[in-house]
Amino acid sequence: MSPTSPPSSAELPIGSTPQVGDRSSVMVVPGGPVVGSVRPPGSKSLTNRALICAAFAEGASRLTGALVSEDTEVMIDSLAKIGVRIQTENAGRTLIVEGVGSSAASEQTGDSPHEMFIANSGTTVRFLTAALSAFGGRYRLSGVPRMHERPIGDLVEAIAPVMSGTIAAVSGGGCPPVEIESAGWTGEPMSVAGSVSSQYLSGLMMAAPISGKTVEIKIVGELVSIPYVRMTSELMRAFGGVTDWNLETTQSIRTGGRYVGTDYAIEPDASAASYFWAAAAITGGRIGVEGLSEDALQGDVGFVRVLEKMGSRLHLQADRIEVEANELRGVDVDMGEISDTVQTLSVVALFADSPTRVRGVAHNRFKETDRIGNLAIELRKLGARIDEHDDGLTIHPLTTGDLERLSESTDPIVFETYHDHRMAMSFALLGLRLPGIFVADPACTGKTYPEFWADLERLIDRPHHWFSQETNE
Numbered sequence: 001m002s003p004t005s006p007p008s009s010a011e012l013p014i015g016s017t018p019q020v021g022d023r024s025s026v027m028v029v030p031g032g033p034v035v036g037s038v039r040p041p042g043s044k045s046l047t048n049r050a051l052i053c054a055a056f057a058e059g060a061s062r063l064t065g066a067l068v069s070e071d072t073e074v075m076i077d078s079l080a081k082i083g084v085r086i087q088t089e090n091a092g093r094t095l096i097v098e099g100v101g102s103s104a105a106s107e108q109t110g111d112s113p114h115e116m117f118i119a120n121s122g123t124t125v126r127f128l129t130a131a132l133s134a135f136g137g138r139y140r141l142s143g144v145p146r147m148h149e150r151p152i153g154d155l156v157e158a159i160a161p162v163m164s165g166t167i168a169a170v171s172g173g174g175c176p177p178v179e180i181e182s183a184g185w186t187g188e189p190m191s192v193a194g195s196v197s198s199q200y201l202s203g204l205m206m207a208a209p210i211s212g213k214t215v216e217i218k219i220v221g222e223l224v225s226i227p228y229v230r231m232t233s234e235l236m237r238a239f240g241g242v243t244d245w246n247l248e249t250t251q252s253i254r255t256g257g258r259y260v261g262t263d264y265a266i267e268p269d270a271s272a273a274s275y276f277w278a279a280a281a282i283t284g285g286r287i288g289v290e291g292l293s294e295d296a297l298q299g300d301v302g303f304v305r306v307l308e309k310m311g312s313r314l315h316l317q318a319d320r321i322e323v324e325a326n327e328l329r330g331v332d333v334d335m336g337e338i339s340d341t342v343q344t345l346s347v348v349a350l351f352a353d354s355p356t357r358v359r360g361v362a363h364n365r366f367k368e369t370d371r372i373g374n375l376a377i378e379l380r381k382l383g384a385r386i387d388e389h390d391d392g393l394t395i396h397p398l399t400t401g402d403l404e405r406l407s408e409s410t411d412p413i414v415f416e417t418y419h420d421h422r423m424a425m426s427f428a429l430l431g432l433r434l435p436g437i438f439v440a441d442p443a444c445t446g447k448t449y450p451e452f453w454a455d456l457e458r459l460i461d462r463p464h465h466w467f468s469q470e471t472n473e
């Protein structure tokens, strides 16, 4: 799909949400400063952790503020297959989970495998692989083609020596599908590598209470995305699990206890919030995100500190983080702890007055797509110089000449999104500043934020232009 002249568009009412396969691109109409308030949906990371803890708890839990999206739906559907009953209220944002308790190895082995479809949800496949191996039984977890290219070998290798039974990642390079036939964990100490994804360690930590054992987990080598591991500890504690961890002094974690049903309120998603904070920063606007503070469990609230380093002003309140635009300068920043916001920041960096170097995110190549290589390919479509590094990117800002050329051009530029929700939401920001920016496959935001386009329209108070597949092909 690459139109050479703008196709005829359909204007839909503000607040419309694209359906998968329904419309193949969207053009956000540029305008002035974006000003306002927004509350993104619940955190994906917190929702899927809370679902794991609640599912294997004794008793019922009530989760409020939950995310309703593909990544949480595949978790819920998979848990339902092992008999976890989950009722929904408030259009799915409240989940009442009847826990099944801890290890059920004896009842589950011998059955035909439970087939679980986990789409492209890293948290779901990694957390469930650990949890189900600890719970016991036969399972097969498979997803979309990209999921079968996303590594899980380090997790499988960590589990195999301490599990009674067999576990394998059957695609080349140690990728899903994952096949498990388990009679539970032995309780022996484990070792896990953490340089590709922190989700392996988080999965093992959360699985220990499910195994009914207290387990020592040694972290081998570098650990990426550390704030997510802290989040795991906090979530486990909220549900009665025990973690003993001091990463500053030790590279190992003791984890165990038993989960008990709990009422738990989920924070809005901080990675989703990054798009709105960035929208303020690049349009001369001011946007407050409700329901988040710097004390949030999600490390991605740290994105606003990077914006501050670039020149934006922050207004911090107990339950709201507001970003106000100011002149933007380039920064040299390690984003290893907030890697889901690299695409957002790269778009912001295009509008700064000097280059930005993003470091520490080599693991971004293993996510929904290669978030270094493919990000560079797309951003270069604007004419910007983007240097690709093993561990990140250098983004050279658009020059005044580039901005003039792009502002006057009537040629559309189509941004491919690679089935990656964060590509789509980040490129939408370009459309706030520049005409003719088409974002392909807008429905891919459904992985974590189905209402993204609707929320953005309400905030900017003007409709996007939607283009159907037929129009563009």
Ligand SMILES: O=C(O)C1=C[C@@H](OP(=O)(O)O)[C@@H](O)[C@H](O)C1
Pocket (backbone or CB within 6 Å): 044, 045, 046, 122, 123, 196, 197, 198, 199, 202, 224, 225, 228, 339, 340, 363
């Ligand atoms: O544990 C989590 O909830 C997550 C951890 C991060 O993954 P990595 O640990 O693979 O960086 C992040 O990118 C992902 O969106 C969610």
Ligand SMILES: C=C(OP(=O)(O)O)C(=O)O
Pocket (backbone or CB within 6 Å): 120, 121, 122, 123, 124, 340, 367, 368, 422, 448
């Ligand atoms: C990397 C992501 O997701 P996951 O690893 O959970 O699929 C993400 O949401 O940006």
